[in-house]
Amino acid sequence: MDAHAKQASVDADTEPFDRGSQLVAGLGPVVFNVALFIWFWGQWPVLLALAGVWAVLGFVNVWLVEWVSRRSGRAMAETVRMLANLAGSLVGGTATHWHPLAWVFVPYSLLLFSGMDRWVRLRTVTYLAGVAGVALGSGAEPGMSAAFLLLAVCGFLVSEKRITALRGVLEQVLRQREELEKTHQALARTHGALEAAHQELQQLHQRALEQERLSSLGMLAAGVAHEINNPMSFVTSNVHSMLRDLRDEPDLPEVMKEYVDDVLPATLDGIKRVNTIVGDLRRFARGDPEAHTAYELDTEVETALRIAHGQLSHVRVEKELGDVGRSVGRPRQIVQVLVNLLVNAGQATASGGEVRIRTRRDGDSIQVEVSDTGTGMSEETKHHLFEPFFTTKPAGEGTGLGLSVVHGIVKSHGGRIEVESEEGKGTCFKLRLPLVPPLLQYEPSTDGGMRRREG
Structure with missing residues (x-):
C-alpha cells in the first residue's frame, strides 16, 4: 500500500474517534458560555454578542464542518472550524474585555481542531497569532494573555503527542490487518491449489482403475479367445476331413450330396468367420x-x-x-x-x-x-x-x-x-x-x- 493510500486508510479509521472526541469536547463550551451568561447577566450588549457567537459556532461545529468534510476532506473542515473558533474567540474576548472565562476558550478551542493532518500546526499558529494580536491590540492584560497562550501551547503539544501515539498504534493495526489479508489470500490460493491437486489425484486414481479394468478385460478377452480357438481348430479340421471324405465317396447317397455341395461348405465359411473374429479379438486384446x-x-x-x-x-x-x-x-x-x-x-x-x-x-x-x-x-x-x-x-x-x-x-x-x-x-x-x-x-x-x- 502506498503512502497516500495508507494515510487515507488511517484517516478513515480515526474519523470515528475524532467525531467521538469532538462530541465530548463540545460540552466544555456549553459550560463556559453558561458561566459567562451568569457573570455578565444584565449587560445585555455583552450577552447579545455572546449569544451570537454561541449560535454561529454551534452551527459551524455541528453542521457546516461535517458538510465541508464530506465534500472537501477533513483538512479543509478543520480549517473552517479553526477560522470560526478564531472569530468567535475574538468577538467574545473583545465583548467581555478579555475576561478570564473568555480566555478559557483559547486553549480549549485547540482541542477541537487538533486533527492528524499535516496542516494542524499551521492552523494552531494562525489561531494563536490572531488571538494574541487582537487581544494585545484591544487592551488585554499582557500577563494574563501570556499565561493563557502558554497554557494553550502546552495543551496542544500534549494533545498532539497523544494523537501521534494513537496514529502509531493505528498504523501498526493497519499493517497487521494487511498482513492478515495477505495471509488469508495466500491460504485461499493454497486451498485452491490443494483442491486442484486433489481433483487431479482423484482423476489419476480413476484413470488407473479404468486402465486396470480395461487391462483385465483385455486379458480375459484374450484368454476366452484362446479357449475358443483350440476347439475351433478341431472343428475346422474335422469338418474339412468330413467334406473331403464325402467328396471321395463314389456311391454317395443323394441326400448327402446336399451336404457336400451346400451345407458343409457353408459350415466351413461360418467356421472361418468365427476363427477370423477370434483372431481379431486376440490381436485387439493383446496387451504387449x-x-x-x-x-x-x-x-x-x-x-x-x-x-x-x-x-x-x-x-x-x-x-x-x-x-x-x-x-x-x-x-x-x-x-x-x-x-x-x-x-x-x-x-x-x-x-x-x-x-x-x-x-x-x-x-x-x-x-x-x-x-x-x-x-x-x-x-x-x-x-x-x-x-x-x-x-x-x-x-x-x-x-x-x-x-x-x-x-x-x-x-x-x-x-x-x-x-x-x-x-x-x-x-x-x-x-x-x-x-x-x-x-x-x-x-x-x-x-x-x-x-x-x-x-
Whole structure:
C-alpha cells in the first residue's frame, strides 16, 4: 500500500474517534458560555454578542464542518472550524474585555481542531497569532494573555503527542490487518491449489482403475479367445476331413450330396468367420507393446467392423474403402480408434439409421471418415469432447476415456482428428493419418509395401 493510500486508510479509521472526541469536547463550551451568561447577566450588549457567537459556532461545529468534510476532506473542515473558533474567540474576548472565562476558550478551542493532518500546526499558529494580536491590540492584560497562550501551547503539544501515539498504534493495526489479508489470500490460493491437486489425484486414481479394468478385460478377452480357438481348430479340421471324405465317396447317397455341395461348405465359411473374429479379438486384446509395422488400413477397417458388429446390428452400415494401400503405424491401435468411433456412432444412432465409414488416399496421407445420422452434439459437448473422463452417457455406461485415448493415438501417429456435428443431424469424425509417422524413416518399396530409408 502506498503512502497516500495508507494515510487515507488511517484517516478513515480515526474519523470515528475524532467525531467521538469532538462530541465530548463540545460540552466544555456549553459550560463556559453558561458561566459567562451568569457573570455578565444584565449587560445585555455583552450577552447579545455572546449569544451570537454561541449560535454561529454551534452551527459551524455541528453542521457546516461535517458538510465541508464530506465534500472537501477533513483538512479543509478543520480549517473552517479553526477560522470560526478564531472569530468567535475574538468577538467574545473583545465583548467581555478579555475576561478570564473568555480566555478559557483559547486553549480549549485547540482541542477541537487538533486533527492528524499535516496542516494542524499551521492552523494552531494562525489561531494563536490572531488571538494574541487582537487581544494585545484591544487592551488585554499582557500577563494574563501570556499565561493563557502558554497554557494553550502546552495543551496542544500534549494533545498532539497523544494523537501521534494513537496514529502509531493505528498504523501498526493497519499493517497487521494487511498482513492478515495477505495471509488469508495466500491460504485461499493454497486451498485452491490443494483442491486442484486433489481433483487431479482423484482423476489419476480413476484413470488407473479404468486402465486396470480395461487391462483385465483385455486379458480375459484374450484368454476366452484362446479357449475358443483350440476347439475351433478341431472343428475346422474335422469338418474339412468330413467334406473331403464325402467328396471321395463314389456311391454317395443323394441326400448327402446336399451336404457336400451346400451345407458343409457353408459350415466351413461360418467356421472361418468365427476363427477370423477370434483372431481379431486376440490381436485387439493383446496387451504387449506394439511396434510400428506396415499394415493395410482397409484390412483393419474390416477387422474393426467385425469387432463392432454387435453395436451396429440395429443400423445400416455403409463402407467405402478407397484401396489406400499400405502405411506404417501400430495397427492394433488403429483398430482401437476405429472400433471406438464405430461403437460411439452405433450408440448415438437410433434403429434404422445409418453409419458410414470411408477411406481414401490423399497424397502422403490417408483420410478416414466415420459418420452417423444420430443425435449429434452441442457446441459445449464438442468443446470438451477429447478431455479425459468427459462423457455424456449415463452413469455406469461410459468412462469418458474412449475419445481421449483416440485423440492420443492419432496424435502419436502424427495425425489429427476433427469432428463436425450438429444436434439432431448426426456426427462425422475425420481422421488424417500420414502414410509414415514423422519420426520414422520409411518409404514405399517397389513391391507396394514399405521399407526403412537408407542413410
